Amino acid sequence: MASRPIVFVSRSLPPAGINLLNTECDVRVWPTDSNITRQGMLDGVRGGVDAIVCHPPDKVDTEVLDLAGYKLKVIGTMSVGLEHLDLPEIRKRGIKVGYTPNVLTDATAEMTMALLLATSRRLQEGFSAVHEGGWGTWGGGMYLCGKQITGSVVGIVGLGRIGLAVAMRLQPFGVSQFLYSGNSAKPWASDVNAKFVKFDTLLQQSDFVIACCSMNAQNKGLFNKDAFSKMKDSAIFINTSRGVLVNQEDLYDALKSGKILAAGLDVATPEPLPKDHPLKTLKNCVITPHLGSATTQARNLMAELTAKNVLAGLKGEALPSPVP
The missing domain is CATH 3.40.50.720 (NAD(P)-binding Rossmann-like Domain)
Structure with missing residues (x-):
């Protein structure tokens, strides 16, 4: 036998x-x-x-x-x-x-939505307020006010399977325009009425910038100081793709200085991030432990x-x- x-x-x-x-x-x-x-x-x-x-x-x-x-x-x-x-x-x-x-397309798209909502509505700070006694001590009418998705411009870097799934989930929120960048225009972009633009144009015009692109030698460190400098001060950055797409030191500087409003990360370099990593000190950075496929x-x-x-x-x- x-x-x-x-x-x-x-x-x-x-x-x-x-x-x-x-x-x-x-x-x-x-x-x-x-x-x-x-x-x-x-x-x-x-x-x-x-x-x-x-x-x-x-x-x-x-x-x-x-x-x-x-x-x-x-x-x-x-x-x-x-x-x-x-x-x-x-x-x-x-x-x-x-x-x-x-x-894992649907699960990752859902995780992207979770991070987008968590950052835009400042849920991490809200959770802390509840547990640390800050609830009820509002500092005025704008206390913990966040950013609405309705009427926003959403830029998706890489309109593949996951990028498209994210856009489809965002449609009911009343997004005013989807922009996307990548190697080429995609025929399925018409499903969400998304406009193919240059990467720099996407950075400059988007209220939310979502990284959904695959990793290759050309886009390692794609989101760096130069990229963050072109984004709106009110922009929110989301990455559920690969940690190496981001220069994390440049992201920290952009968040700390207020060059961009917030970031949500499900991926990082390395994984796990060290306990003392500077990004973990920021209230406007939500980090999850690579839960994209965790259903x-x-x-x-x-x-x-x-x-x-x-x-x-x-x-x-x-x-x-x-x-x-």
Whole structure:
């Protein structure tokens, strides 16, 4: 009887994924829900495995690949981001890679909306007032007044699946105009009556600037001192895409000086942010711990797709969702 393939999983998977893998494979799982240590990653693949299931920021590099051995056929990452994978080295060895786009679009769009509302209506400061005794000690009629979405101009940098989903959710709020920038005009922009403009034009005209673009070599640090200087003083910046899109020192300066009104971040560099990071000291910066895909539905769909990618790779079949 042929032995079952061995799969190493770097963090516990939701039931939809782990149950599927267990039906056909011998599965080794990192025993805690915390991020796997480097040594844990090395020990997990040591002696050879047929497949690896990983998550950012678990590094899969030459050292991991060497220890995993010649039997390694497929890597399934439960993510859209790929920065943790040494793709050139993986491809050189003929190993297939699957990832999980599409299934987290709605969850991430909802998280973007949550941050937009939290920053525009100053919810973080409101929560603090309730818990710290500030409620009822209003300093005038403008106490904790925020910014309305109704009648605003919303700029979306990257009108892909998530960008479009965000715009569709914002439509009922009475946005006056959607602007978007990117590599090219998108035919689906007409679904939300969005206008394709240059990046600088978007920065200058938008009341809300939302980063929904994917990460590449050209847009690393895209939101920097120059970009923030072109935004309205009343503008709010939201990022649920990638932390490396933002120069965080420049963002801190822009928020601290009042060059922009507020920011909402679900992603950062590094993750987690150090406890003493300057952005954490600002009342006008709402930071969440990368919760974009954190719904039960999305995580189970991601886990299921990851398992299907791995099982297909083990059988020599086409992956349902291969990395391009």
